[in-house]
Amino acid sequence: MKDVRFLDFIQEGIQQVEQRILSQSDGHYPEIKFALEHILSSGGKRVRPAIVLLVGGLLGGGHADLVTLGASVELLHTATLVHDDLIDGALLRRGNSTLNASWTPAATVLTGDYFFSRSASLGAELDDPVIVRHFADTLATIVSGEIAQLFSRNTILDRETYNKRIFEKTASLFQLAAKGAALLSQGDEEVVAYASDYGYQLGMAFQIVDDILDFTGEQAKVGKPVASDLRQGIITLPVIYYQELHPGDDSVERVLEGEAEEGQLDALIGDIQASKAVELSYQEAEGYVKRALEALANLPQNTDDQSWMALKELAEFVVFRKN
Amino acid sequence: MKDVRFLDFIQEGIQQVEQRILSQSDGHYPEIKFALEHILSSGGKRVRPAIVLLVGGLLGGGHADLVTLGASVELLHTATLVHDDLIDGALLRRGNSTLNASWTPAATVLTGDYFFSRSASLGAELDDPVIVRHFADTLATIVSGEIAQLFSRNTILDRETYNKRIFEKTASLFQLAAKGAALLSQGDEEVVAYASDYGYQLGMAFQIVDDILDFTGEQAKVGKPVASDLRQGIITLPVIYYQELHPGDDSVERVLEGEAEEGQLDALIGDIQASKAVELSYQEAEGYVKRALEALANLPQNTDDQSWMALKELAEFVVFRKN
Numbered sequence: 001m002k003d004v005r006f007l008d009f010i011q012e013g014i015q016q017v018e019q020r021i022l023s024q025s026d027g028h029y030p031e032i033k034f035a036l037e038h039i040l041s042s043g044g045k046r047v048r049p050a051i052v053l054l055v056g057g058l059l060g061g062g063h064a065d066l067v068t069l070g071a072s073v074e075l076l077h078t079a080t081l082v083h084d085d086l087i088d089g090a091l092l093r094r095g096n097s098t099l100n101a102s103w104t105p106a107a108t109v110l111t112g113d114y115f116f117s118r119s120a121s122l123g124a125e126l127d128d129p130v131i132v133r134h135f136a137d138t139l140a141t142i143v144s145g146e147i148a149q150l151f152s153r154n155t156i157l158d159r160e161t162y163n164k165r166i167f168e169k170t171a172s173l174f175q176l177a178a179k180g181a182a183l184l185s186q187g188d189e190e191v192v193a194y195a196s197d198y199g200y201q202l203g204m205a206f207q208i209v210d211d212i213l214d215f216t217g218e219q220a221k222v223g224k225p226v227a228s229d230l231r232q233g234i235i236t237l238p239v240i241y242y243q244e245l246h247p248g249d250d251s252v253e254r255v256l257e258g259e260a261e262e263g264q265l266d267a268l269i270g271d272i273q274a275s276k277a278v279e280l281s282y283q284e285a286e287g288y289v290k291r292a293l294e295a296l297a298n299l300p301q302n303t304d305d306q307s308w309m310a311l312k313e314l315a316e317f318v319v320f321r322k323n
Numbered sequence: 324m325k326d327v328r329f330l331d332f333i334q335e336g337i338q339q340v341e342q343r344i345l346s347q348s349d350g351h352y353p354e355i356k357f358a359l360e361h362i363l364s365s366g367g368k369r370v371r372p373a374i375v376l377l378v379g380g381l382l383g384g385g386h387a388d389l390v391t392l393g394a395s396v397e398l399l400h401t402a403t404l405v406h407d408d409l410i411d412g413a414l415l416r417r418g419n420s421t422l423n424a425s426w427t428p429a430a431t432v433l434t435g436d437y438f439f440s441r442s443a444s445l446g447a448e449l450d451d452p453v454i455v456r457h458f459a460d461t462l463a464t465i466v467s468g469e470i471a472q473l474f475s476r477n478t479i480l481d482r483e484t485y486n487k488r489i490f491e492k493t494a495s496l497f498q499l500a501a502k503g504a505a506l507l508s509q510g511d512e513e514v515v516a517y518a519s520d521y522g523y524q525l526g527m528a529f530q531i532v533d534d535i536l537d538f539t540g541e542q543a544k545v546g547k548p549v550a551s552d553l554r555q556g557i558i559t560l561p562v563i564y565y566q567e568l569h570p571g572d573d574s575v576e577r578v579l580e581g582e583a584e585e586g587q588l589d590a591l592i593g594d595i596q597a598s599k600a601v602e603l604s605y606q607e608a609e610g611y612v613k614r615a616l617e618a619l620a621n622l623p624q625n626t627d628d629q630s631w632m633a634l635k636e637l638a639e640f641v642v643f644r645k646n
Contacts, residue, residue, distance in 0.1 A: 029467065029470050029471050029474060031470065031474055032467075032470060083432050083433070083436060086428070086429070086432060087428075087429035087432060087433070105409070105410075105428060106409070106410040106473055107470075107473060107474075109406050109409060109410060109432055109435075110406070110410070110466060110469050110470045110473060111470070112432075112436075113406060113435075113439070113466040113469075114463070114466045114467065114470060116436070116439060116462070116466075117459065117462040117463035117465075117466050117467075118463055120443060120458075120459035120462060120463075121456070121459040121460055121462075121463055123459070124452070124455045124456040124458070124459040124460075125456070127452045127456075128452075129447070129450045129451075129452060129455070132447045132452070132455050133444070133447040133448070135443075135447070136440065136443035136444040136446070136447040137444055137447075139439070139440040139443060139444075140437070140440035140441055140443075140444055142440075143433060143436045143437045143439075143440050144352065144355075144437065144440075146433050146436075147352050147354065147355060147430075147433045147434070147437060148352050150429055150430060150433060151352060151354055151430075
């Protein structure tokens with residue numbers, strides 16, 4: 001989010017996070033350095049490290065530890081992306097070629113593993129058993145969610161399962177970023193709980209908007225086909241709303257069961273885009289943002305207003321972003 | 324090593340470790356439970372948890388923590404096996420079908436990731452920042468070694484690189500098992516260093532013997548082709564000795580460069596088997612066992628002689644085992 005002015009004042013911190021990530025290849029195989037540079041240069045919003053730096057900045061956490069936590073969280077995210085691309089067979093991400101496109105599956109698996117291991121090492125450096133436990137549990141949550149998604153492809157999801165899935169996939173790590181920063185800042189129990197809730201609500205909103213953007217086609221500009229999830233048999237919120245709005249329409253089931261005729265998938269995607277499903281999904285995301293702001297309102301505002309304001313703008317930005 | 328009588332007295336502990344591993348699937352996707360049961364029932368010597376229980380037993384560590392560490396170390400080992408099988412395209416391990424044989428690569432990648440995450444959660448439960456740091460670093464060491472092995476396939480290895488590789492691949496985790504158990508037992512610095520050295524030396528011997536057994540064909544009985552490493556372009560100690568014994572013979576290079584004629588690889592394997600390379604490799608393994616026993620001699624023997632004796636017999640067993 002380098003184009004977002006309200007985050008200008010933490011760009012130096014974000015760069016330190018990136019440097020910290022790059023330094024994880026020091027003394028290791030050159031291919032690892034290449035992989036880290038490739039992935040960092042492929043863009044990415046660094047929204048997770050931004051949350052760490054802002055929450056920590058607000059609550060007065062030590063800068064060096066926050067940079068370590070930010071690097072650890074972003075590397076964990078990166079590791080899951082690398083394995084995701086392998087699992088999806090994705091050759092492009094954000095318009096750039098994935099490791100998966102040019103490397104063997106073996107190299108891609110091991111590169112993801114390496115990022116996991118260095119993320120764990122960075123997390124362990126913080127020397128905080130509570131953060132380490134959250135970290136390990138979050139990793140288990142993310143992977144568990146991916147497994148559930150894999151084994152339930154091509155099946156209809158209900159709302160409750162969708163919410164569980166996007167928590168596992170995204171909100172759990174946003175929560176870890178915010179909660180971990182609060183713990184490092186020695187916030188009291190209540191402060192940690194509000195910070196954690198801010199991260200959770202923001203993460204849920206973020207993933208819903210991601211799922212909307214997959215349909216509205218904005219992401220096509222950066223190299224992904226429209227409705228890539230549905231094409232892979234993954235049901236997201238716009239599809240769930242579409243089904244609720246059209247109870248007699250069985251085209252989603254037909255697509256999932258592989259019984260759709262030619263053109264039917266594209267027609268369905270067009271129907272979803274044209275329906276109220278997108279607007280309703282946005283409303284749901286806005287509900288999460290509202291709750292994120294309520295949590296934020298309970299955090300102390302006096303120590304560092306710039307961070308507090310940026311956390312507020314970040315929450316609003318999540319809904320209005322275009323990629 | 325359920326057929327090894329000197330370990331009978333820790334079988335209950337080993338079973339607790341296995342139960343602990345199985346319980347990692349509780350509340351998660353049923354496929355994960357299936358994967359854990361499949362892998363545990365496929366055998367395996369549980370040599371790493373045995374080291375944990377014996378070193379901890381000798382030094383008076385708390386049993387519950389030792390079981391947790393044993394489960395964590397074995398799960399980490401299992402995670403690397405799952406990804407290894409995917410990388411090698413192996414369909415059999417210990418004569419049983421691998422997950423890789425029946426699952427998609429995607430499911431196999433995620434199952435390995437899940438085991439990593441649960442291994443990390445178990446490690447974090449120990450609430451010992453020093454162990455957590457060693458744990459994360461060991462994971463990085465193992466993965467880094469696998470990456471180096473992958474990118475250096477089909478190239479000649481020198482002795483120094485081979486030693487580095489088997490440390491990364493095997494001895495690092497044996498070392499973690501022994502050192503972690505000593506740390507949990509609140510051993511003083513010297514005791515921790517000797518325990519750590521015992522694990523290191525034993526792990527080096529273990530991997531050399533593994534590499535020998537790959538050539539002597541004993542492992543063919545349990546479902547692996549003879550010289551599976553060389554067939555994959557991976558150089559091990561018997562090959563290094565063979566080359567030293569036959570400086571004019573370029574057949575190893577020809578095989579690695581893909582220039583060998585039909586039958587030449589099998590002929591080379593026969594030549595290595597018939598040469599003194601196997602005996603020299605065994606002598607090298609025995610050197611490591613000797614140093615493991617020297618380290619053991621420096622550990623206190625009074626508190627639990629049964630564990631001390633078993634650690635001694637375990638070191639000797641490593642050289643004389645047949646699979």
